[in-house]
Each structure stands twice: as structure tokens, then as C-alpha cells.
Amino acid sequence: MVEQRDGDEIDLLDSSIRTTSGALVSTTLFVLSGIVYALVTSPAATGTYFFIALSVSLVLRPIRGISQALKKVGSERGELVGPYLGLAALFALGYLLIVGVGVAALAGVIVRTTVVSPGLLAPIGLYALSVALSMIVSSLVGAIGYPSVETWLTSTQSAIQLVVLLALAPTLTTAVDLLLVVAGVRLAVLGPVAVALGVVPTLPDRHAIERAWDFAKWSIPDQIFDRLSYNMPVYVLGVVATPAAVGIYEAADRFADFGATISWHLSSPLLTKVSGDSSVGDTQLAYLDGAVTGGTGVTFVVFGYLLAAHDVVARIAFTGSEGVFSATVLLVGGVNILRGFWTLTSHAIEGVGKPSVSFRTKLYGLAFSVPVPAIFGAEFGAVAGAAGYGVMNLVIFGYVLYYSRSVFGRIPLEPGVATALTVGLGVSFALTTGAIAGLTRAGLSPIVVASVAAVTCLVGFGGFLVAVSSPARLVAARTATLWRRRARSLFR
Numbered sequence: 001m002v003e004q005r006d007g008d009e010i011d012l013l014d015s016s017i018r019t020t021s022g023a024l025v026s027t028t029l030f031v032l033s034g035i036v037y038a039l040v041t042s043p044a045a046t047g048t049y050f051f052i053a054l055s056v057s058l059v060l061r062p063i064r065g066i067s068q069a070l071k072k073v074g075s076e077r078g079e080l081v082g083p084y085l086g087l088a089a090l091f092a093l094g095y096l097l098i099v100g101v102g103v104a105a106l107a108g109v110i111v112r113t114t115v116v117s118p119g120l121l122a123p124i125g126l127y128a129l130s131v132a133l134s135m136i137v138s139s140l141v142g143a144i145g146y147p148s149v150e151t152w153l154t155s156t157q158s159a160i161q162l163v164v165l166l167a168l169a170p171t172l173t174t175a176v177d178l179l180l181v182v183a184g185v186r187l188a189v190l191g192p193v194a195v196a197l198g199v200v201p202t203l204p205d206r207h208a209i210e211r212a213w214d215f216a217k218w219s220i221p222d223q224i225f226d227r228l229s230y231n232m233p234v235y236v237l238g239v240v241a242t243p244a245a246v247g248i249y250e251a252a253d254r255f256a257d258f259g260a261t262i263s264w265h266l267s268s269p270l271l272t273k274v275s276g277d278s279s280v281g282d283t284q285l286a287y288l289d290g291a292v293t294g295g296t297g298v299t300f301v302v303f304g305y306l307l308a309a310h311d312v313v314a315r316i317a318f319t320g321s322e323g324v325f326s327a328t329v330l331l332v333g334g335v336n337i338l339r340g341f342w343t344l345t346s347h348a349i350e351g352v353g354k355p356s357v358s359f360r361t362k363l364y365g366l367a368f369s370v371p372v373p374a375i376f377g378a379e380f381g382a383v384a385g386a387a388g389y390g391v392m393n394l395v396i397f398g399y400v401l402y403y404s405r406s407v408f409g410r411i412p413l414e415p416g417v418a419t420a421l422t423v424g425l426g427v428s429f430a431l432t433t434g435a436i437a438g439l440t441r442a443g444l445s446p447i448v449v450a451s452v453a454a455v456t457c458l459v460g461f462g463g464f465l466v467a468v469s470s471p472a473r474l475v476a477a478r479t480a481t482l483w484r485r486r487a488r489s490l491f492r
Contacts, residue, residue, distance in 0.1 A: 016269050022155055034251035040165050044247065050246055051246050061224040067092075067140075070087075081140070082200060089136065107121060130182070130190075140199060215355065232373075242381070257332065259340055273287075274351030292344040292412040309432060309450055324381065342393070373388040
């Protein structure tokens with residue numbers, strides 16, 4: 001039975017290290033999943049699956065908005081988790097019922113205007129149920145003091161999904177197959193976890209409803225625009241381009257999003273920490289600059305890797321479309337450095353109770369960016385999607401800088417850390433380029449070359465940072481301490 005806030009992850013550094021450990025695993029599997037989907041089925045089937053999965057996630061964002069209230073308000077000192085969990089569960093059930101009726105009524109229109117076919121509607125319903133459960137459980141573990149558990153849950157699901165997909169590869173050919181495997185694994189993992197946590201939902205009282213609504217009235221639209229901003233090119237390309245264009249863009253996006261996804265995972269412990277501190281009157285948040293700047297670090301190393309290895313990765317699963325994949329992955333990977341920064345800063349803004357500010361930045365970004373893939377997507381496909389994604393992130397980044405001054409009194413940037421990350425990008429690029437040249441001359445396969453190059457890039461980047469940056473040495477030392485403790489506890 002989990003007691004109220006009995007998690008031990010209130011320390012931001014420890015929580016971030018644990019989150020990063022899980023996120024490195026979950027994000028690696030997430031990146032590989034896009035390539036595995038295309039290998040097991042086809043780019044067209046993968047594109048259809050991506051369009052459906054991301055559309056379901058968008059439609060269900062109001063559930064995410066309510067579950068964010070569970071994480072944000074439920075994590076505050078003096079609040080109880082049970083009423084906010086009960087409110088999230090009741091809202092999710094009612095919302096799923098309303099959406100189900102709406103989809104049934106509009107089924108003909110959906111089939112005529114998108115890549116969805118009639119046989120997909122029932123599997124989509126099962127998939128939607130699994131997504132709603134995931135949203136609530138992930139917020140629950142953060143609310144009770146274990147934000148890093150979110151990443152390990154994701155890792156477990158992704159690993160099982162890939163094993164099942166590869167084991168059943170000869171029999172999997174369609175988007176329906178992908179939907180059923182992913183939804184089935186998610187329900188099988190998260191259902192028992194929800195029960196094991198032992199947190200009993202209770203009927204929300206007036207106080208809980210008012211507190212949740214004060215946050216959710218802005219969190220819900222913010223979550224909707226957050227998903228739109230993250231996957232906008234897929235939604236637009238799914239209407240104006242081909243399923244293959246969607247599949248190439250999303251596979252490239254997943255690969256290039258590795259660093260930004262790590263930053264997104266790190267935003268969970270940051271939001272929890274900022275929320276708890278601001279609720280007791282801490283307005284300085286002295287750790288914020290280092291947390292935001294350091295949290296973008298993986299986006300730098302990923303871009304260094306992509307600059308050196310994009311063509312090698314393209315040859316693995318996208319023969320005949322190497323140029324499109326490379327252009328897409330480089331555009332997305334470069335702009336994701338900015339995305340990592342604004343993702344962390346926006347969640348910190350949410351943590352101090354201002355989701356309306358985060359919502360406005362994404363609204364502005366979408367207004368400027370949607371026309372790019374809408375106009376050019378039919379002709380240029382995935383590359384047009386990447387160009388629109390770049391415009392959107394530039395606009396959001398600019399507005400987040402502007403609003404952070406009024407919210408925090410400063411831009412949360414640590415200049416020394418930012419300089420070290422930039423130089424580290426150059427070092428990792430040079431080392432990775434040399435490694436790829438040698439491995440290619442040795443006649444190794446693209447999979448081996450890409451894998452060894454990734455290790456070389458990460459070691460070179462991490463080694464440089466530890467050598468020149470005292471904050472990096474602090475993180476490395478604390479990481480070693482935590483892992484030694486974990487090892488000792490396992491072998492007692």
C-alpha cells in the first residue's frame with residue numbers, strides 16, 4: 001500500500017538521474033520501434049499506424065490535462081492524492097464514452113478524409129483505452145513521489161512490444177496488427193501496476209474539484225496544443241500527403257527526437273519539484289537555470305551523432321528514400337536543441353501554476369508553422385513536415401524566452417553549461433565521423449557501423465563534459481553513487 005507522498009525522489013538531482021537512466025532505455029526502444037515497425041510491416045502500414053496513434057493521443061489530451069492536475073496539485077504539500085485520482089478516473093471514463101459516440105457518428109467522414117479504413121475502428125477503441133490508462137498511471141506515480149518510474153514503465157512496455165513484434169513478424173502486415181500488439185502490451189503492464197500501487201481513488205470533494213479546475217482549465221488546452229506542436233507534421237501530412245510520407249517523417253522524427261524526448265522525461269521531476277517548492281513560497285528556484293540547461297544536454301549529443309551518421313542510419317530501413325530521410329532527420333535533430341530548452345522551461349512555468357502561458361506559446365507556434373506542410377506537403381512530403389516543425393519550434397522558443405522573464409525574472413540558462421554542451425557537440429561529431437570512416441572501410445554492415453558510432457559519440461561527448469565541466473563531474477559522481485547503492489541492494 002503506497003502512503004501519501006512516500007516517494008524518495010523529492011531531491012531533483014537524484015530524481016533526474018533516475019529519470020534519465022530509465023529514459024535512455026525507453027527512448028532508445030522508442031526510436032528503434034519506428035524502424036522495427038517499418039521492417040516488420042511496411043512504410044505505408046507504419047504511416048497509417050502512426051497517424052492513428054498520434055491522432056488518438058491528440059483527441060485524448062483533455063484526459064492528460066486532468067491527469068496533469070493529479071500530478072501537479074496532488075504533489076503539493078498538504079494535498080491528498082485519492083480525490084484527484086478519483087476525479088481523473090471519472091473524467092476519463094466519461095470522456096471516452098463521449099468520444100466513442102462521436103467517432104461512431106462520424107465514422108464515414110473519418111474513413112473518407114483520412115488514412116483510416118473501416119476495419120480499424122474497433123482496434124482504435126482498444127488502443128484509446130490503453131492510452132487513457134497510461135496517462136493516469138504515469139501521473140499517479142509522479143504524484144506519489146516516484147516520477148522516474150514513468151520512464152521505467154515506458155521502457156518495460158516498449159521492450160515487450162518489440163519482442164512480440166519481432167517474434168510475430170511473419171504474421172504482422174497491417175496497421176491493425178500494430179495497434180493490437182501495442183494496446184495489448186500496454187494494458188497487460190499498466191493494469192497490474194495500477195492495482196499494485198494501492199492508491200484508492202475517492203470521490204472528489206468541492207475543494208479538489210475547484211483546485212483541479214483552476215489548473216485544468218488551462219492545462220487541458222495546453223496539453224492539446226502540446227500534442228499538436230509535437231506531432232503537427234504527422235497530422236497535416238496524413239491529410240495532404242501519402243501514408244509512406246507519414247511513415248518516413250515519423251520514423252526520422254523518432255530518431256532525431258531522442259534528445260528532446262529525454263528532456264521531456266526530465267520535465268516530470270522538474271515540474272514536481274517546482275510545484276512543491278512554489279507551493280511553500282520559494283520564488284527564486286535557484287536550481288532552475290542549471291536544471292533546464294543541463295536537461296537539454298542529450299539534444300546536443302544526438303545532433304552531433306546525426307550530423308555524422310544520418311546517411312548510415314538511412315540505409316538501414318529506407319532504401320530508395322535515403323535523401324528524404326537524411327534531410328528530415330537533420331532538420332528535426334537540429335531544431336530539437338531549442339525544443340529541449342522550451343519543453344523544460346514550459347513545464348517549470350506549469351509548475352508555478354501558469355499553464356496559460358505555456359498554452360499561448362504553442363498556439364503562436366502552430367499559427368506560424370501549419371501552413372508550411374499544408375501547402376508543400378503534397379509535393380515535398382516528409383521534408384515539408386520537417387520544415388514546418390522547424391518553424392514552429394523557432395517561434396515557440398522565442399516566446400518562451402519572452403515569457404520566462406516575466407514568470408521567473410530571468411531566462412533559465414546557465415552560460416557555462418551551454419558553452420560546454422556546444423563545444424561537446426563539435427567534439428562528438430569529429431569523433432563519430434572518424435569512427436564511421438574506419439568502420440565503413442572495414443566493410444561492416446550499416447547496423448554495426450551505426451551502433452558503434454553511437455557508443456563512440458556518447459563516450460566522447462560525456463568524456464569531454466566530465467573533463468571540462470564541474471557540474472558534469474558532480475552529476476557523474478552522484479550517478480555512480482546511486483548505481484553503487486542499487487548494486488549493493490541487489491546483491492545483499
